[in-house]
Amino acid sequence: MGKGKLVKWLENRTFERVFEPPLQAAVEGVEFVHKGKWREDVFGNDHPIVLELGCGKGEYTVGQARKYPDKNFVGVDIKGHRFWRGAKTANQEELKNVAFLRTRIEFIDRFFAPGEVDEVWITFSDPQPKDEKGTKRITSSIFIERYKKFLKPGSLVHIKSDSPLLYELSKESYLEAGYDILVDSQDVYGELVHRVDPELRELLEIRTFYEQMWLEEGRKIHYMQLRV
Template structure:
């Protein structure tokens, strides 16, 4: 039987690669709890990673498969998985500790507060893996201007955003967002596993998360976008009606009866 939640929460308090800030109103970035490191925004390199390698975030990392998988592929980069659900993140944190992956950390907090934990320009890339499409709530979508503004505050100029998703709704919304703001796109595919990829991209994009495995077993195609986020200019929300996904996950909200949403 797997470890229960309370035991996992106790582990999270003592894992040296886990930083937590769960009281949302107190998340001012100077009170991340960790058994060893007193970490302030702007000091991930010198206090924790002890190198100057690029920092890559996975936002909504769940069990952290991408964070840990990418860390294995790229020992010369640093990876931080971010999620509010500590019991999920425990899996990745334990895996990284057991395998002595020093280029991995996990941060437990709400993504809406992400700019409280990093200084401007401290982050090079962001991965969004199988994020909830939030079809009814545009400001909760992780590729909305609400979130992109926050990412811009911590990313280097022209920092990279990767979106890997099952959701046609989130993919289409993100495409419109990119078009509305003329964001430079490096890569876009609507069916990842039917696309010719370099060996390196195959390894990067072949990492499969828990949610991806669920979608693949249901025959849903996987979409992927890689774009840049320049610092300059106001970000505009796209004004389009998008067809809702025809399926829903065990965790996604019930359908409202509508067939499209903005």
């Protein structure tokens, strides 16, 4: 184990809104102590909640939190040393509307109650090409059914990806699950940013760690916006 990771894990424990409950509890079906009470308990307000699933370093969580102080943002990832970056920045900038949760997204419904979440972002999730049943791909039908449990009707889901395969599979699964596609582009920077309103454009221009790598390799970025 790298020393860097250990230092980050230890520092995560000092952040007020970083939650790293034992994974085994989630496996056994134990409900998270703040489930259904994120607004009151964690943020002390009644603002909407936006999740970033598979958040990595949490660029969308922190980037949006700066822009929208009247919304709450929760980054979720199984790798605490990755979201340490976002948690550290939120702490330094005193962003009170940011939290991070370390868990496996397979158990996400232990953490959020029906109707508790208003919006979801999923950026550059792993394509998992061999996962035919969709048990690992976090945009497969199995996962989409889980998200439906806590999303309010009418909520928006945003997907950004470099992988045409993942993009098409995700689109198929969301359509099957009855979501409406509001925006669909296979080239965010080549065409989409020129035809959307300035607010969405600014959001789309947040670049995650993985996105930056794929852009440097010359890959095109895909984006889909869906409504539950």
